[in-house]
Amino acid sequence: MHTPLAPHNTLMVGSIELPNRLFAAPMAGVTDRPFRQLCKRLGAGYAVSEMVTSRKDLWHSLKTSRRANHEGEIAPISVQIAGTDAAMMAEAAAYNIERGAQIIDINMGCPAKKVCNKWAGSALMQNEALALEIVEAVVAACAPHNVPVTLKMRTGWSAQNKNAVRIARAAEAAGVAMLTVHGRTREQGYKGHAEYDTIAAVKAAVRVPVVANGDINTPEKALEVLSYTGADAIMVGRAAQGRPWIFGDIAHFLATGTHRAQPLTQQVKQWLLEHLNEHYGLYGEFAGVRTARKHIGWAVRALPGGETFRGHMNTLDNCESQIRAVTDYFDELSLRHDRLPDTAPDLIDEDAQAAHCATN
Numbered sequence: 537m538h539t540p541l542a543p544h545n546t547l548m549v550g551s552i553e554l555p556n557r558l559f560a561a562p563m564a565g566v567t568d569r570p571f572r573q574l575c576k577r578l579g580a581g582y583a584v585s586e587m588v589t590s591r592k593d594l595w596h597s598l599k600t601s602r603r604a605n606h607e608g609e610i611a612p613i614s615v616q617i618a619g620t621d622a623a624m625m626a627e628a629a630a631y632n633i634e635r636g637a638q639i640i641d642i643n644m645g646c647p648a649k650k651v652c653n654k655w656a657g658s659a660l661m662q663n664e665a666l667a668l669e670i671v672e673a674v675v676a677a678c679a680p681h682n683v684p685v686t687l688k689m690r691t692g693w694s695a696q697n698k699n700a701v702r703i704a705r706a707a708e709a710a711g712v713a714m715l716t717v718h719g720r721t722r723e724q725g726y727k728g729h730a731e732y733d734t735i736a737a738v739k740a741a742v743r744v745p746v747v748a749n750g751d752i753n754t755p756e757k758a759l760e761v762l763s764y765t766g767a768d769a770i771m772v773g774r775a776a777q778g779r780p781w782i783f784g785d786i787a788h789f790l791a792t793g794t795h796r797a798q799p800l801t802q803q804v805k806q807w808l809l810e811h812l813n814e815h816y817g818l819y820g821e822f823a824g825v826r827t828a829r830k831h832i833g834w835a836v837r838a839l840p841g842g843e844t845f846r847g848h849m850n851t852l853d854n855c856e857s858q859i860r861a862v863t864d865y866f867d868e869l870s871l872r873h874d875r876l877p878d879t880a881p882d883l884i885d886e887d888a889q890a891a892h893c894a895t896n
């Protein structure tokens with residue numbers, strides 16, 4: 537099968553070469569370093585960190601310092617920043633570059649209330665002058681370090697105000713090196729479906745790489761979105777939760793037109809245990825066990841006995857018992873299923889996700 541994009545081809549973002557064109561989306565509370573690392577190991581060419589606030593007073597909080605911890609991360613390290621003040625955003629960019637960021641991504645894509653009330657995230661799309669001021673200030677702060685700046689946005693503020701093309705052109709003129717477009721408006725939150733016409737229009741309007749994002753949950757959908765939009769890369773968010781090997785699945789399908797086999801159940805167990813150990817290492821036992829529950833829940837949610845297991849697992853409060861429960865669950869499953877049962881890859885609980893995003 538011929539694809540509109542050779543997924544194994546590298547992609548340049550400014551002077552930085554990405555190994556392929558399958559990206560993991562930034563998701564606050566999800567794409568921490570252990571999860572990004574796992575996605576990269578399993579086929580993602582690029583993974584953007586969860587957003588870091590531009591508010592200096594929060595930089596030393598535990599949450600932000602964890603988010604800014606890139607120890608051992610597979611390059612390139614890309615940090616997303618969010619805020620409403622151009623000077624503060626420029627400072628945030630410089631701060632993260634000092635801590636290892638090789639690419640700075642500006643968040644104009646997240647509809648989180650906490651962010652939007654302060655006119656950050658996708659709310660910035662309603663104020664194009666401010667959005668551009670921020671882009672210019674961040675580009676100016678990054679240029680001396682030769683750090684490319686990228687921008688993630690939605691299609692617009694509302695169905696009546698789809699200004700992604702205008703913002704994309706202005707951002708490119710201001711020096712942005714790559715644009716990601718999630719095919720929903722800010723007003724939509726996570727409701728309805730992503731549309732790809734606006735992404736195609738952005739792609740046609742600029743010369744920098746354009747990344748298509750929104751509702752990509754199967755290899756077929758990845759191919760469809762790439763063909764339809766002509767985008768240079770795709771970005772997967774919710775469909776990678778609990779299934780981080782989806783990047784490898786997509787790469788295989790784009791390269792061969794066939795589906796590779798489901799992963800071995802014992803292999804999935806191994807990936808999850810490795811992920812948990814990294815997770816505990818970053819968060820410590822108390823927070824680690826609790827925040828790991830969602831990853832485990834996503835991993836088992838559509839599997840036989842997954843719901844019952846999830847309920848039981850939520851009662852466990854130390855690393856050892858969590859690891860043992862996960863091991864037992866997958867060992868038991870592997871007695872009946874050598875390979876992971878092929879469950880429907882629905883996107884996960886949109887409202888809960890949106891609420892989650894709003895708290896981060």
Ligand SMILES: Cc1cc2nc3c(=O)[nH]c(=O)nc-3n(C[C@H](O)[C@H](O)[C@H](O)COP(=O)(O)O)c2cc1C
Pocket residue numbers: 561562563564565566586587616643644645646688718749750751752771772773774775883889890892893
């Ligand atoms: C839990 C959650 C947290 C998110 N956090 C961010 C974020 O911090 N920054 C951002 O630009 N987008 C964020 N997003 C949006 C995703 O990056 C992505 O654009 C969106 O989920 C659509 O892609 P998908 O359909 O593949 O999930 C978040 C989404 C979810 C579900």
